[in-house]
Amino acid sequence: MILDEEVFAVVMAIVIIGSILGAVIYIRPMGSGESFVALSILNERCKMGEYPRQIIENSNITLCLSIYNHMGKPIYYKVVYKIGTNTTLPTNTTASPEKPILSWRGVVYDDANNTFLINVPVYVPGNYSPDRIALIFELWIYDTSRDEWVYTGIWNHLYVKVIRG
Amino acid sequence: MRRSSLNKFLLVISLLLMIFLAIPTYTTAQSIDSGIDNIDKEVSDVVRDLEYLYGRGIDVSNLTESLNKLIINWSRDPNNTYYLIQLQKIRSEIDSLKKNAESIYLSSMITRYLVAGLILSVPAVVYFALPRLYLFLWFRSRRRWIVVERRSK
Numbered sequence: 001m002i003l004d005e006e007v008f009a010v011v012m013a014i015v016i017i018g019s020i021l022g023a024v025i026y027i028r029p030m031g032s033g034e035s036f037v038a039l040s041i042l043n044e045r046c047k048m049g050e051y052p053r054q055i056i057e058n059s060n061i062t063l064c065l066s067i068y069n070h071m072g073k074p075i076y077y078k079v080v081y082k083i084g085t086n087t088t089l090p091t092n093t094t095a096s097p098e099k100p101i102l103s104w105r106g107v108v109y110d111d112a113n114n115t116f117l118i119n120v121p122v123y124v125p126g127n128y129s130p131d132r133i134a135l136i137f138e139l140w141i142y143d144t145s146r147d148e149w150v151y152t153g154i155w156n157h158l159y160v161k162v163i164r165g
Numbered sequence: 166m167r168r169s170s171l172n173k174f175l176l177v178i179s180l181l182l183m184i185f186l187a188i189p190t191y192t193t194a195q196s197i198d199s200g201i202d203n204i205d206k207e208v209s210d211v212v213r214d215l216e217y218l219y220g221r222g223i224d225v226s227n228l229t230e231s232l233n234k235l236i237i238n239w240s241r242d243p244n245n246t247y248y249l250i251q252l253q254k255i256r257s258e259i260d261s262l263k264k265n266a267e268s269i270y271l272s273s274m275i276t277r278y279l280v281a282g283l284i285l286s287v288p289a290v291v292y293f294a295l296p297r298l299y300l301f302l303w304f305r306s307r308r309r310w311i312v313v314e315r316r317s318k
Contacts, residue, residue, distance in 0.1 A: 003295070003296050003299045003300075008295070008296070011291070011295065012288065012291065012292060015287060015288045015291045016288045018287075019284050019285055019286075019287045019288050020285070022284045023281040023282075023284040023285045026277065026280060026281050026284060027277055027278065027281045073215075073216045073219050073220065074212065074215045074216060074219055074225065074229045075212075076208060076209065076212040076236075103201075103240075104237075104240070105201075105204070105205075105236050105237070105240050106233045106236055106237060107208075107212060107215070107229050107232045107233045107236060108229070108233065109225075109226045109229040109230070110219065112226070114233065116237075142205065142208075142209060142212065144209055144212055144213040144216060147209060149205075
């Protein structure tokens with residue numbers, strides 16, 4: 001044989017593995033793989049960093065929220081805004097016990113993100129120390145099979161010092 | 166005596182005023198809450214349908230974007246019935262897509278498995294075609310060669 005048998009065997013092995021991988025990737029169902037959502041707090045220019053650190057009490061600050069969806073389907077979400085301290089932060093399983101102040105709702109397509117500016121009031125609730133107040137943003141998703149909002153375990157917080165006027 | 170009755174009158178008036186002032190505030194707060202709940206109720210069906218259509222391989226990105234804009238505006242003004250009409254328009258688009266969803270899904274599945282079959286048949290094609298192609302190219306590249314008998318020393 002003019003074509004070397006060993007070379008031919010190697011070529012065939014590569015082609016077989018490649019075709020199997022290609023077929024599997026092609027017929028893989030939509031939305032397979034790890035599904036997740038992400039929430040980011042950005043500054044007023046919708047960039048990371050340069051967050052406000054000192055805020056006058058009862059004033060509003062402008063931030064930017066970004067929600068990314070990789071759940072393999074469009075999702076109906078809400079971001080809930082709360083004010084608390086390091087003792088009342090949410091966890092991966094439970095939302096913060098603080099009272100919701102504002103919320104933003106929206107629908108985001110799979111593998112897409114929604115980025116928008118928000119304006120939030122800042123004050124010191126109860127007897128908390130104004131030196132370290134946490135602005136908490138929790139991500140909730142509407143579970144259409146149970147018809148209720150479900151806390152995703154995804155949250156972000158921003159520590160600020162509130163200056164009393 | 167006259168003074169005490171005047172005081173009572175003022176007290177009753179102030180109480181009535183407080184009640185009248187309190188009622189609209191309470192009603193507004195209630196209606197905003199119930200309004201947002203109402204949005205959830207109305208939107209959840211549409212989101213469920215979008216999930217279904219997406220699962221059937223139909224591109225609903227434009228409808229999702231329209232719904233997103235609608236929700237953002239509706240959240241700012243939950244009692245505005247204009248948004249219900251807009252939602253109804255999205256619903257009707259979804260309904261028309263749902264009618265063809267199963268046939269679209271079936272045809273996309275057939276196409277998908279046919280393409281996968283074609284990809285899997287590539288090794289067979291390579292097995293039979295590659296040696297022949299190699300031979301063809303080998304001979305073609307040597308077609309101007311002249312075979313000369315080697316002279317023995």
